[in-house]
Each structure stands twice: as C-alpha cells, then as structure tokens.
Amino acid sequence: xxxxxxxxxxxxxxxxxxxxxxxxxxxxxxxxxxxxxxxxxxxxxxxxxxxxxxxxxxxxxxxxxxxxxxxxxxxxxxxxxxxxxxxxxxxxxxxxxxxxxxxxxxxxxxxxxxxxxxxxxxxxxxxxxxxxxxxxxxxxxxxxxxxxxxxxxxxxxxxxxxxxxxxxxxxxxxxxxxxxxxxxxxxxxxxxxxxxxxxxxxxxxxxxxxxxxxxxxxxxxxxxxxxxxxxxxxxxxxxxxxxxxxxxxxxxxxxxxxxxxxxxxxx
Amino acid sequence: xxxxxxxxxxxxxxxxxxxxxxxxxxxxxxxxxxxxxxxxxxxxxxxxxxxxxxxxxxxxxxxxxxxxxxxxxxxxxxxxxxxxxxxxxxxxxxxxxxxxxxxxxxxxxxxxxxxxxxxxxxxxxxxxxxxxxxxxxxxxxxxxxxxxxxxxxxxxxxxxxxxxxxxxxxxxxxxxxxxxxxxxxxxxxxxxxxxxxxxxxx
Numbered sequence: 001x002x003x004x005x006x007x008x009x010x011x012x013x014x015x016x017x018x019x020x021x022x023x024x025x026x027x028x029x030x031x032x033x034x035x036x037x038x039x040x041x042x043x044x045x046x047x048x049x050x051x052x053x054x055x056x057x058x059x060x061x062x063x064x065x066x067x068x069x070x071x072x073x074x075x076x077x078x079x080x081x082x083x084x085x086x087x088x089x090x091x092x093x094x095x096x097x098x099x100x101x102x103x104x105x106x107x108x109x110x111x112x113x114x115x116x117x118x119x120x121x122x123x124x125x126x127x128x129x130x131x132x133x134x135x136x137x138x139x140x141x142x143x144x145x146x147x148x149x150x151x152x153x154x155x156x157x158x159x160x161x162x163x164x165x166x167x168x169x170x171x172x173x174x175x176x177x178x179x180x181x182x183x184x185x186x187x188x189x190x191x192x193x194x195x196x197x198x199x200x201x202x203x204x205x206x207x208x209x210x211x212x213x214x215x216x217x218x219x220x221x222x223x224x225x226x227x228x229x230x231x232x233x234x235x236x237x238x239x240x241x242x243x244x245x246x247x248x249x250x251x252x253x254x255x256x257x258x259x260x261x262x263x264x265x266x267x
Numbered sequence: 268x269x270x271x272x273x274x275x276x277x278x279x280x281x282x283x284x285x286x287x288x289x290x291x292x293x294x295x296x297x298x299x300x301x302x303x304x305x306x307x308x309x310x311x312x313x314x315x316x317x318x319x320x321x322x323x324x325x326x327x328x329x330x331x332x333x334x335x336x337x338x339x340x341x342x343x344x345x346x347x348x349x350x351x352x353x354x355x356x357x358x359x360x361x362x363x364x365x366x367x368x369x370x371x372x373x374x375x376x377x378x379x380x381x382x383x384x385x386x387x388x389x390x391x392x393x394x395x396x397x398x399x400x401x402x403x404x405x406x407x408x409x410x411x412x413x414x415x416x417x418x419x420x421x422x423x424x425x426x427x428x429x430x431x432x433x434x435x436x437x438x439x440x441x442x443x444x445x446x447x448x449x450x451x452x453x454x455x456x457x458x459x460x461x462x463x464x465x466x467x468x469x
Contacts, residue, residue, distance in 0.1 A: 164312060165346030165391075170336035170398065179348050255311055256331040 004214045016041070058127045067127040071134055075104050078142040085146035088153040088265045094250055095264075099149055102243035103141045110235035111137050118227055133228070136207070140192055140232045141239040148188025148240040152247055153263055155180035163258050173252035181248060188240035192233050199229065268433045269338065269402045271309060274317030279304050279457035281317070286402065291424075291434040293444035296454035302437045303343065305454065306404045309435070310340035321401065339400035343407045343437075345391035347379045352390060355379075357397055365393045369419050384411040389420065396423075402433045409440065421446055 019041060026033040058066050079100030089095040111134045115121065121129040156163060159180055166176035199205055200222075204212075207228060211221040251259050269286040279301035286292055294302050308315040311331050319326040326334055347355060353375040356362045366374055369389040382390070388411050395403070408424075409417045417440075424447060428434055436449060444451055453462040 159346070159348070161342075161344065161346035162348040163346070164342075166348060167312065167332075168310060168335055168340050168342075169394065170332040172332055256335075257312055257314070 055127070055131065058131070062127075064123075064125045067125050067130055070127070070131055074131075074135060074138055075100065075107075078103060078138045082142055082146040082149070086150045086153060086265070088150075088157055088263050090153075090247060090250055091262050091264045094247075094262070098246050098250070099145050099243050102239045102246060103138065103145050106235045106237075106239035106242060107134065107137045107141050109238070110231050114227070114231045132207075133231075136228060137232060137235045140195075141235045143191050144188040144236040144240040145243045147191065148184045148244045149247055151187040152180060152184035152244055153251075155183050156251060156258065157260060157263065160258060160260060167256055167258065173256045173258075174248075176256075176258075177248055177252065181244060184244050185240060188244065189237065192236045196229060196233060199225075205229075268322060269309075269435075270318075270320045272318040272320075274305075274308055274315060274319065276304060276308050276313055276315045279308065280315075282457075282459045284452070284459060284461075286433045286435060288401075288431045288433055289428050291428055291436060291444075291447050291449035292452055293436045293438055293447070293449035294452045294454050294459070295438065295441075295444075300454040301457040302454050303406050304457075305459070306340050306342075306406055306435070306437065309404055310335055310338060312340070336398050337400055338402040338404065339395040339398060340404040341391050341395045341406065341408060343410065345387065345394075347387070350379060351375075352377045352379060352382070355390070355394055360397065360399075362393060362397050365396055365423075366390075368423050369393060370416060385413065385416060388412060389416065392420065392423075396427070400432065402435065403427065404435045406437045407439060408436070409438075409443070 019037070023034050023037050025031070026037060054070070058070055079096060082099035082103065083089060083096045086099075090098060111130070114133060115124050115130060119129055119133070124130075156177065163176045163180065167173070205225050205228075208221045208225040211224060212218055216224075251262055253259055268288045268290075271285070272283045274280050274282045282305060284292065294305070296302055304313070307313050308317075309319065311326065311334060321329075321334070321337060329337075349355060356375065362375070363372070366372055369392070371386060371389055371393070374386065374390060379387075388408065392405070392408055403424075405424075409420050412420065421443070424434060428447070434447070434449075436443070436447070438444065443449075451462050453460045
C-alpha cells in the first residue's frame with residue numbers, strides 16, 4: 001500500500017497545460033469559447049482554493065459552532081440553487097422555503113443518522129466527516145428536489161386542463177394530479193437511480209477515487225462508497241417526496257381546486 | 268333544483284338565478300363577458316363567494332368532488348390525461364349506449380391523439396353524462412360539430428331534460444335555445460340578464 005503523494009502548485013500549473021492549449025485552439029478557430037473557458041477555470045481555481053482555506057480553518061478551530069455555520073452556508077447556497085433551477089416557482093416564502101426545507105430536513109436526518117449510526121466519528125460533529133458528508137447529501141438532494149419541483153410545476157401548468165378534467169369528474173385533488181405527480185417523482189429520482197446504476201462500471205465515484213489515491217484499500221473504499229450511496233439515495237428520495245407533495249398540497253386547496261395562481265414565472 | 272345567489276369572483280358577478288328540474292337556460296353574450304368563468308365558479312373550480320343550493324343542500328356542506336359529480340361542468344375544450352379513450356371512462360355503467368347515441372359506438376378503442384375536435388367534444392359530454400348528474404353546465408357543447416352530430420347531441424340533451432336533469436348552456440348558435448326549449452339569458456361584463464324576449468317564442 002503506497003502512501004499519499006502530495007502535489008506542489010507547480011504540478012497544478014503543469015496539469016493546466018492542456019486546458020490552456022484548448023483556449024489556444026478556441027482563439028485560432030474563433031470558437032468564441034475562450035472567454036467562458038478562462039473565466040470558468042479561474043472561478044473554479046479561486047473557489048476551490050478558498051474552500052480549502054476555509055475548511056482548514058474550520059478543522060483547526062474544532063468548534064461545533066463553526067461547523068454548524070459552514071453547514072448553514074451550504075444549505076443557503078443549495079436552497080438558492082433549487083429556487084433558481086425552477087422555471088415556475090411557488091409565490092411568497094413558499095418559493096425558496098419549500099425546496100430548501102425539504103432538502104434540509106431530509107439531508108440533516110440522513111447525515112445525522114449516518115454519522116451517529118455508522119461512521120461514528122468522535123465527536124459526532126467532527127467537521128472532517130460531517131461537512132463532506134453533508135455536502136454530498138445536500139448536493140444530490142438539491143438536484144433531485146429542484147428537478148422534481150420544476151417538473152411538477154411545468155406539468156401542472158401545461159396540463160391544467162387535464163387535471164381539471166379529472167376534478168370535474170368528481171375526483172380528489174390527489175387523484176387528479178397523479179399523472180403530474182408521477183412525472184415529477186420520476187424526474188426527481190432519475191439522477192440518483194442513474195448514478196447508482198452506472199457507479200463502478202462507467203466511472204469510479206469521486207470519493208472512492210480520492211480514498212484510493214490517498215492509500216486506502218479499495219475494498220474498504222468501496223464499503224465507504226456504498227454507505228454513502230445508500231445515504232444519498234435515501235436523502236434524495238425523502239427530499240423529492242417531501243418537496244413534491246408539499247408543493248402539491250400548496251397548489252391545490254381543500255375544495256379540490258387547482259391553484260395555479262399560487263405559482264409565478266414561466267412564459 | 269339549482270339555486271345560485273350572489274355568486275361572485277373578482278371578475279364576475281354578482282349573479283343570481285334558479286334552475287328548475289327539467290329546465291334549460293341558455294346564456295349568450297360576447298367573448299370575455301365571463302360566461303365560461305360563471306360555469307367554472309358554479310362548478311367551484313375557481314375561488315368564489317355566494318350561496319349555491321342543490322335541492323336545498325348547500326354547496327358548502329358537500330365535499331367538492333361530490334358537488335361536481337352532481338353539478339357536472341363540461342368545458343368548451345376538455346382535458347385528456349391518458350392515451351386511450353377507454354381510460355377516460357368508467358367501466359360501469361356501460362358507456363356503450365351513450366356513445367352509440369352520439370355516433371361514436373366503437374370509440375373506446377381509439378387513441379386520444381387521433382381524435383378530431385368534434386369527436387373530443389362528444390366524448391367529453393358522454394364522459395360527464397356517465398356520472399348521471401342532476402345539473403349539466405355545458406360550454407358550447409356543439410361548436411365543433413357537423414349538423415347531424417348537433418342533432419344527435421341535442422336529442423340526447425332533450426332526453427336528459429325530460430328525465431328531470433337541469434341544463435345551463437352557453438351557446439353562440441342563435442337557434443339552439445329554441446330547439447332545446449331554453450329560457451334566454453344574456454351575459455355582459457360579468458353580469459347575467461334575463462332576456463326572455465318575445466322573438467324567442469315560436
């Protein structure tokens with residue numbers, strides 16, 4: 001088992017050579033991609049360097065409060081992302097609140113369960129474990145929730161007549177919205193299902209690759225990856241279900257009407 | 268049978284009228300007068316205020332699905348949520364007879380995407396009639412139909428009226444109210460006016 005190979009900053013500069021070459025091609029071929037390519041690469045560099053710095057500070061501080069603050073910032077960014085990824089959103093506080101709330105509930109529950117039940121760091125909130133795990137859980141739940149909500153809102157808006165046709169035949173709001181609900185849940189679940197199906201065959205998951213690169217036995221790394229995938233699947237599922245049914249509840253009322261007036265956006 | 272009192276939404280009303288069993292009221296009026304909105308409000312599809320009674324039971328005391336089964340609204344363009352015609356009908360009571368009466372005897376096996384507008388219009392009506400409603404709210408039920416089909420549908424509606432069903436009809440066909448023996452009402456800027464003018468009687 002080999003040890004961990006540290007990289008110098010010069011190694012990074014050398015690794016970026018092909019990316020710079022691509023930028024060169026873009027200029028020569030007038031692809032117009034140069035600007036985007038350079039900005040994205042620079043942005044990524046700055047973001048990651050900063051994150052590395054902040055994580056180091058938090059790890060050194062060893063304080064549950066700083067850890068909690070970092071987690072809160074992650075939730076805020078992920079919540080904003082869910083909001084931004086929807087073409088049509090719930091009006092009022094429901095718009096940013098519902099998606100972020102479902103994600104936060106499902107994500108925290110699963111993260112705490114995984115930390116307390118299986119990973120068992122000491123102390124439980126140890127940022128080296130808690131933050132990366134929470135980040136992965138949030139990232140996947142965020143994708144699922146935003147896809148589920150976006151699909152649901154579009155399906156209900158475009159299928160208003162179909163939903164109302166069922167309502168008019170005396171069906172409940174839950175029955176009448178079932179086709180849209182099914183579509184939304186399917187779309188929210190698809191990324192995690194695809195990830196589980198392709199994992200290990202097409203690509204090695206990032207976390208497992210990282211562990212193997214830092215010298216962990218592959219079989220141990222696989223166990224860790226499986227644990228994470230189960231947690232991710234569980235959190236995504238609960239988040240998508242919660243957000244979809246929450247939004248469905250908000251977009252209908254007790255007189256079994258479809259309330260698209262509580263939705264804004266979309267052209 | 269159906270009594271509507273002070274029905275209003277932000278866009279229409281107040282509207283009051285009563286509809287007796289076996290009676291037909293035909294509403295005419297320019298586009299945008301609120302005719303469809305009135306039918307939607309009666310069916311409780313949009314938020315609205317007012318006192319609505321069906322045989323003395325108030326709409327507020329009935330769950331919305333039950334109200335809509337008894338006071339059936341068929342919009343000008345209905346929705347279809349599945350791929351086949353059959354999926355939109357109940358298996359009992361057997362819709363075959365109703366379908367045959369509007370000239371669509373073997374429509375159950377068809378696909379929705381291949382239906383013409385007129386076929387959809389007749390199927391939507393049959394779909395609502397299958398629930399045996401007490402009151403029918405129809406929004407231009409024959410607008411896309413050829414004359415023989417119009418006749419089929421009107422015969423079906425007359426038979427329902429004879430059986431005691433009440434009918435509220437929005438129509439642009441000037442002669443249809445007479446053929447159905449309907450009272451005439453006119454809708455303008457969200458208000459409903461009784462216009463049983465002399466020329467309506469034959």
